[in-house]
Amino acid sequence: MEWLNAVVQGIMLGGLFALFATGLSLAFGVMRFVNLAHGDLAILGAFVAVSVTSALGLNPFVSLVVVVPVMLAAGYALQLGAFNFTISADPLPSILVTFGLGVVIQNVLLETYSADSRGLDVGSIEIESIRINDAIAVGWIPLITLVVAVAVLGTLQLILSRTALGRAFRAVSDDPATARLMGINDRNLYAVAMGIAFATVAIAGVFLGIRQSFGPLDGPAQLLYAFEAVVIGGLGSVWGTLVGGLLLGVAHTVGGQFEVAYGLGSGPLVGHLMFLVVLATKPTGLLGRRAE
């Protein structure tokens, strides 16, 4: 029963990983943009929520009403004002610029909030859970996180498959030069995509802050999990991102259970190994598009 519990808890944890990975997957899918500041942006979103909750006295969940639009606008502006100038066939400029942005975010957060760990308090729901049986209980926060992850990814999939914006995203992803011949302003579309990516990573950051404590330098670790989820599921695939997140979450908790039972390995190690195996055997990811 402990193993089943580990799987259930892993699925819940996978919801958070999938949320982290959503924006990374979208940015790569639409414009082949690798954002190394993604984890730091999640932490930035969490700190923005800290400021909003303390200034306005809002519940962290309600603070999303402020945090998400702020981060969306920041993503849109940053893409138009900086990232667009780095987009080319060579990925190096975007990697360098976003690496630098990550360092800047970390230092600004250190200066503004100090190195102390913070948390977002949502009250007693943090420790409340739904008991399935004697051995398995599902916490409300992990469950809400998973539901939000599925809702975010489902909405994104609907946008991509059913709306004019989604058609334009897919066209630009296929061939930006030909998309311009359709009257599509690809640079503006990239900014919209980055705005959405920032909004989703802000949601992930807030849920991280509700689930555990966080500090200004925690971004790179979150980036690693997001990358692993995206690579396992498949770069640019919405449902692949969810699958990748869930598998990574299960790998973490089952690996942790393995350590408890046999004193071997650890949760993150099993997750990293799964990432390496997928990368080596199926580089496009489990549900990723075939490389062109």
Added chain:
Amino acid sequence: MTLLEVRGLDAGYGDFQALFGIDVDVSEGETLAMIGANGAGKTTFLRVLAGQVPTRAGSILFDGTDIAGVKAHRRVGLGIALVPEGRMLFGSLTVRENLIIGAHAARPGRWNLDSVLDVFPLIRPLMDRPSHVLSGGEQQAVAIGRALMSNPRLILLDEVSLGLAPVVVKSLYEALPALSEGGATVLLVEQDIGQALAVASRVVCLLEGRVSLEGRPGELARSDITAAYFGLPAGAGSEGPG
């Protein structure tokens, strides 16, 4: 009325200059064929008009306005649509979505999904298929239909016949009059001189990035066209290409 007036146009890629001082006029409603050998600069000329290749010198007046500095995505709204060489359909979109996205920046006009399907009925049963599974001829029909969806005043067709069976090319060329009847001026680039002369009201021949001949098909001797095509002395081209 002159719809397009190109004067002294230079363009190229990096250190390579592909076009040298091109002067071309296109009147509203006419079908102009641009012919020339491989590397003559025909595709570059169309890409410059569509905004995909920047102008180095000269002017491009479209309906009296210089559009040389206008970005590609804005030219669609002005009424310029390019059917690129190789069709370049969006592989992750269905045929229907490829057509609909052609109307992303559409002007008002007669072309819509129904009228495009009337001109290219072979597309009708394929609407929900991914575009990458279509045959070359079907893809070309979708590519032309996609351009029509923007209700262009000037439609630029780049090598419509490239890589297609003669019977398919024939059916595509039979559809061209419908484009003009729909209000579009047609500028087509073609290596197949026979096809070009059959549909064009005027012909411009490019040779190594320069205009080598211009005139109406009925008024030009075949030998002169061949000479201009290959850069031979006037009257020397007795056997024509295409």
